[in-house]
Amino acid sequence: MTDTIAPPVAQTSLPVPSALPAPEPLVQRRLLQTQIPGPRSVELQRRREAEVSGGFGVTLPVFVEQASGAIVLDVDGNQLIDLASGIAVTSVGASAPEVVAAVAEQAARFTHTCFMVTEYDGFVDVAAALNRLTPGDHEKRTALFTTGAEAVENAIKIARTATGREAVVVLDHAYHGRTLLTMTMTAKHVPYKAGFGPYAPEVYRAPMAYPFRAPGGPERATEDALARLEEIVLTQIGADRVAAIVAEPIQGEGGFIVPSPGFLPGVAEFARRHGIVFIADEIQTGFGRTGRMFASEHEGIVPDLITTAKALAGGMPLSAVTGRAELMNAVPPGSIGGTYAGNPVACAAALAAIEIIERDDLAGRARDIEHQVLPRLQALAAQTGIIGDVRGRGAMLAMELVKPGTTEPDAAAAKAIAAHCHAEGVITLVCGTFSNVIRLLPPLVIEPELLADALDVIEQAVREHAVQSAEA
Numbered sequence: 384m385t386d387t388i389a390p391p392v393a394q395t396s397l398p399v400p401s402a403l404p405a406p407e408p409l410v411q412r413r414l415l416q417t418q419i420p421g422p423r424s425v426e427l428q429r430r431r432e433a434e435v436s437g438g439f440g441v442t443l444p445v446f447v448e449q450a451s452g453a454i455v456l457d458v459d460g461n462q463l464i465d466l467a468s469g470i471a472v473t474s475v476g477a478s479a480p481e482v483v484a485a486v487a488e489q490a491a492r493f494t495h496t497c498f499m500v501t502e503y504d505g506f507v508d509v510a511a512a513l514n515r516l517t518p519g520d521h522e523k524r525t526a527l528f529t530t531g532a533e534a535v536e537n538a539i540k541i542a543r544t545a546t547g548r549e550a551v552v553v554l555d556h557a558y559h560g561r562t563l564l565t566m567t568m569t570a571k572h573v574p575y576k577a578g579f580g581p582y583a584p585e586v587y588r589a590p591m592a593y594p595f596r597a598p599g600g601p602e603r604a605t606e607d608a609l610a611r612l613e614e615i616v617l618t619q620i621g622a623d624r625v626a627a628i629v630a631e632p633i634q635g636e637g638g639f640i641v642p643s644p645g646f647l648p649g650v651a652e653f654a655r656r657h658g659i660v661f662i663a664d665e666i667q668t669g670f671g672r673t674g675r676m677f678a679s680e681h682e683g684i685v686p687d688l689i690t691t692a693k694a695l696a697g698g699m700p701l702s703a704v705t706g707r708a709e710l711m712n713a714v715p716p717g718s719i720g721g722t723y724a725g726n727p728v729a730c731a732a733a734l735a736a737i738e739i740i741e742r743d744d745l746a747g748r749a750r751d752i753e754h755q756v757l758p759r760l761q762a763l764a765a766q767t768g769i770i771g772d773v774r775g776r777g778a779m780l781a782m783e784l785v786k787p788g789t790t791e792p793d794a795a796a797a798k799a800i801a802a803h804c805h806a807e808g809v810i811t812l813v814c815g816t817f818s819n820v821i822r823l824l825p826p827l828v829i830e831p832e833l834l835a836d837a838l839d840v841i842e843q844a845v846r847e848h849a850v851q852s853a854e855a
């Protein structure tokens with residue numbers, strides 16, 4: 384008797400969602416309908432507090448309905464100017480149409496197979512693009528992951544395997560992630576490290592050439608920091624024990640610190656001299672953000688390994704390690720990877736984002752943003768006396784708030800100024816070891832008129848705070 388074969392079970396009882404019409408792109412204009420946050424966001428915030436771990440902080444407690452370009456539409460109908468880009472991610476603009484189309488097309492074909500199980504050319508295409516675009520004309524290889532911290536973790540694995548050494552040297556004010564090793568590499572204790580020890584072993588810290596806060600003054604920043612790095616490595620660690628030195632070409636979470644001229648080339652040369660892998664962490668500075676495709680280019684640095692993420696995939700989670708082929712191939716098959724590493728949908732998004740960045744010369748747009756913003760912030764600093772330093776490159780710009788007439792960090796001023804911006808519908812972020820730096824990270828596609836409107840708000844906020852602090 385032939386076995387009866389049960390009819391195929393429906394793949395799902397869920398209705399297959401119809402192709403919802405894409406919402407119209409938002410008009411690139413700030414528009415306030417309610418107080419910020421509005422009543423619907425306040426209501427949703429209560430639900431968030433009842434369902435989500437309190438471990439997640441939030442900069443601006445509004446709930447998003449839609450975002451496009453440099454505008455975020457919240458659930459109360461407010462259109463906010465985005466000077467955060469989701470922390471330097473949506474450089475091509477939120478929901479860039481080409482990225483959305485690439486994501487939809489890839490998702491409809493396959494969302495995931497795991498590149499360690501079967502392969503797909505999107506992964507290889509992204510690797511080829513990164514090998515082509517990153518500094519250096521040497522033979523390269525790329526490994527894709529999901530988060531920035533994963534990329535940094537794997538860059539250290541690769542450096543350790545390639546050198547047979549264990550020690551890792553990082554800098555003051557560094558930020559490299561929230562996993563055990565990258566948290567250890569990160570400098571700031573609160574909120575990133577407090578209570579999460581014991582930390583990873585064999586991580587050592589050297590000074591950053593921080594011009595505004597250099598003990599010997601900005602003119603000595605490079606010389607003093609390099610001398611101290613050499614002393615620490617040669618006398619405390621042993622150069623032949625150091626696998627890697629890791630540096631952000633512009634430090635991000637640590638305060639948008641542009642190293643004094645010559646520092647990074649000096650670090651790279653020191654590393655080369657001692658057979659140490661020089662890793663540039665370009666997760667926040669990469670893909671045109673600072674006015675060059677990669678910030679390492681500003682001082683002609685060619686890293687041995689470079690980590691990237693954030694803007695790489697236009698809003699989808701993707702990260703990478705790209706570097707010298709002999710280093711990248713030092714790790715044996717199966718020794719690096721991850722279930723979602725180089726997810727195909729994220730790879731499709733990355734190819735679209737990279738195409739936009741190159742086609743529209745977004746690095747050039749970043750330079751235009753710098754030319755529009757820096758003069759206004761510098762004038763504001765001269766007029767108000769509460770901005771100790773204005774700095775940055777391209778569309779990675781910042782002002783460091785200090786007590787008037789001093790270099791004493793003023794975190795309260797940064798908080799108050801950011802709050803004023805938020806209330807007026809401009810999303811700004813605070814950062815810095817002393818929490819006293821307001822940073823501007825607009826999408827590189829932001830229109831000059833919209834950016835000018837945001838700057839008007841920032842100037843108003845700074846001036847009002849300066850008056851209040853003078854009267855206090």
Ligand SMILES: Cc1ncc(COP(=O)(O)O)c(CNCCCC(=O)O)c1O
Nearest residue numbers: 470530531532558559560635664666667
């Ligand atoms: C240079 C540099 N390296 C590594 C990372 C880590 O990237 P992940 O994708 O957040 O893991 C970052 C992430 N920066 C934003 C962190 C936000 C937060 O968690 O509070 C970075 O800037």
